[in-house]
Amino acid sequence: QVQLVESGGGLVQAGDSLRLSCAASGRTFASYNMGWFRQAPGKEREFVGALTWSGTWTLHGDSVKGRFTVSMDIAKNTVNLQMNSLKPEDTADYYCAAGPDIGRISRTPSDYDYWGQGTQVTVSS
Numbered sequence: 001q002v003q004l005v006e007s008g009g010g011l012v013q014a015g016d017s018l019r020l021s022c023a024a025s026g027r028t029f030a031s032y033n034m035g036w037f038r039q040a041p042g043k044e045r046e047f048v049g050a051l052t053w054s055g056t057w058t059l060h061g062d063s064v065k066g067r068f069t070v071s072m073d074i075a076k077n078t079v080n081l082q083m084n085s086l087k088p089e090d091t092a093d094y095y096c097a098a099g100p101d102i103g104r105i106s107r108t109p110s111d112y113d114y115w116g117q118g119t120q121v122t123v124s125s
Contacts, residue, residue, distance in 0.1 A: 002026035002114045004096045009119030012086055016123070020081040022096030022116055029053050031101050034079040035112055036070060038092035038121075047107035048094070049081065059105040064090075086123045093118040 008020040024034070035050030048068060051058040055072035069082045079096060099112035106112070 002098070004098060004114055004116035006094065006096050006116045006119040009094060009121045011122045011124065014087055014123055014125050016086050017082070017084045018086060018121060020083070020094055020096075020119060020121075022079045022081075024077045024079065024096075024098060029077065029098060032098045033101050033105055033112075034070075034072065035097045035099065035106075036079075036081045036094060037097060037109060037112075038090075038094045039118075040092040043092075045095070045109050046092075047109075050105045050107075051079070052101065052105065057105060059107070061107070083121070086121075088123050088125045091121060091123050093120050 003025045005023045012018055030053050032053055033050055036048040037045050038048050039045045047061045049060040049070040051070045067085045071080045095118045096116040097112035098114040
């Protein structure tokens with residue numbers, strides 16, 4: 001049974017940093033890409049960043065580029081999201097996802113097969 005379990009969310013102030021982690025288990029993910037998405041109340045799910053399982057290729061969403069970084073700890077089967085210079089507009093539920101490698105890193109939620117339960121991030125001004 002595939003499980004993606006996020007951790008690290010919380011309440012922070014604008015300008016602070018936060019690190020989210022996603023522990024993956026239940027299958028071999030070597031041929032999968034791992035992604036982070038977020039969803040604020042009343043808004044669509046937004047692509048934050050993703051990478052190949054090897055960590056060789058990464059892609060970040062335009063709204064977080066230069067502030068957020070996705071990374072992989074293969075030994076721990078964990079994908080991380082380092083979030084710096086947080087803004088109130090970063091407030092959302094953050095989801096980890098895994099999808100088969102389709103030859104490119106996808107920004108589309110429907111290209112990801114497995115999802116975590118989400119972790120809440122709140123940034124106060």
